[in-house]
């Protein structure tokens with residue numbers, strides 16, 4: 244499989260000038276918008292996106308056109324939010340989309356907003372991406388000046404305002420209701436669903452939240468058609484996906500490939516294998532919130548929603564974390580449990596307390612103070628958290644925790660018998 | 676209303692005041708304008724002093740509790756004057772497998788402080804933070820609006836040496852400054 248094969252989203256990645264309006268226009272940019280506003284009704288756009296099979300790239304993989312279809316047709320006011328909070332550990336693809344090609348995202352957002360009849364769109368960018376916020380704001384200003392935003396866009400009678408909103412450091416604002424609440428000027432704590440935002444979201448009005456990568460695919464689909472999009476990928480996982488790859492492989496970075504290719508090919512052709520001296524042990528394939536797989540399991544997987552689910556994990560955000568043999572799985576899960584504990588918004592007891600328990604119990608193991616019952620206790624705490632909370636953050640902590648325990652139990656057991664210094668016994672093993 | 680917190684009035688540039696007016700104009704409600712207005716003040720002053728809270732309450736018509744709610748929930752908002760250079764090192768999983776721990780140990784040694792502390796002269800602070808969306812570029816740290824990536828001990832030394840002279844070197848995310856010039 245050649246690297247150049249499919250460039251639906253990443254055609255301008257790595258180019259020094261791809262972010263400029265002139266360059267984007269010269270390469271066909273904003274033609275999709277002209278075509279849509281001139282020729283298609285909003286519902287026709289929704290139908291085309293449904294037919295394309297495009298699914299949300301933010302984590303849940305929900306069919307995009309179907310979600311848009313939930314917006315009541317008689318709504319007097321609709322809002323569109325682009326989720327550029329990108330805080331899922333292992334994920335850095337939206338950053339590339341905004342850095343190298345902000346106009347592609349902006350054009351996609353305008354068409355998507357038109358489809359759901361929104362007149363105000365927010366791009367919610369995590370606050371840590373300071374330089375990117377400036378870049379996207381500049382691109383939005385260019386789009387206004389060129390008549391792609393504002394009143395009566397391209398003289399077709401459609402109005403859209405676009406606001407670049409800067410986050411301020413909270414993972415939970417990536418959850419769609421947390422994101423909406425954050426823009427209303429409160430803590431970004433999630434709300435109970437239903438009602439779903441498509442019916443009642445920002446200021447109680449229908450609101451669609453989509454990931455950057457999702458909207459970025461929309462202009463291409465409008466120009467080339469749903470069938471051309473479906474020609475990539477598998478029947479249920481249509482199109483291409485950006486994979487953010489981190490870890491000691493030869494080539495890290497963001498790669499666009501059709502959904503459904505074998506991981507083994509991707510690993511060989513794109514990642515170039517592990518760096519010299521490192522051995523491939525495990526992979527968290529869809530961002531830190533999905534179950535870890537062993538290297539052997541990964542080598543047998545295809546990279547699409549269904550295959551990964553069958554293998555016991557999830558495609559998630561496509562944040563592929565490559566774990567070498569030299570890494571200590573107990574230390575890694577401590578890092579992750581610290582993260583979920585730190586980022587729990589604190590509304591739900593199982594999440595607030597559970598993440599604290601998990602984090603403290605692993606800390607105990609690492610200090611050489613673990614006892615055999617602790618591993619069962621870890622499992623029990625997980626059982627008391629999953630599926631019981633307002634948002635899926637608690638599950639997001641449980642999935643890596645349980646899968647680490649299940650697949651790398653020997654490393655946890657060794658911690659009960661040994662302290663951090665291998666070979667020296669833990670307090671329990673010393674009989675204390 | 677009498678504000679007990681107001682010892683000194685807020686000094687804010689005309690430009691920032693204009694930005695705040697524009698935000699109020701564009702956001703649908705006063706409360707929804709709160710977060711971006713906090714940002715305008717912090718971007719100019721570096722933190723949110725008590726007088727800024729009064730200013731926000733008065734201009735946006737939100738409650739004082741609401742302002743405190745945001746200032747305490749969001750980790751990037753600062754209610755105390757920060758060190759001149761706040762170095763925020765990612766400690767999350769990808770950076771961890773790429774050697775963040777060694778980089779942090781090196782920074783601690785060079786600065787003579789532990790993570791979570793500041794140097795007594797107020798020049799540097801060192802923080803451990805969660806994933807910053809630079810996973811394939813780790814180990815990395817954030818300084819202000821920019822990321823320093825693919826860190827090695829040598830690169831850290833170079834950065835610190837420059838900052839000690841108050842030279843902020845080109846960051847890995849600075850590439851567009853040249854392109855846009």
Ligand SMILES: Cc1cc2nc3c(=O)[nH]c(=O)nc-3n(C[C@H](O)[C@H](O)[C@H](O)COP(=O)(O)O)c2cc1C
Pocket residue numbers: 298299300301302303304305307326327328329330331414415416417418419420452453454455457458634635636639
């Ligand atoms: C804890 C948590 C964090 C999330 N963070 C993000 C994020 O950073 N970016 C994102 O696009 N979606 C994130 N999501 C998913 C969103 O809730 C939502 O499903 C998504 O933005 C919808 O867009 P899509 O259909 O285009 O994927 C997160 C979900 C949860 C539960």
Ligand code: SF4
Pocket residue numbers: 415432433586587588589590591592594595632633634635636637
């Ligand atoms: S599950 Fe956790 S993060 Fe989600 S709403 Fe409940 S407490 Fe907040």
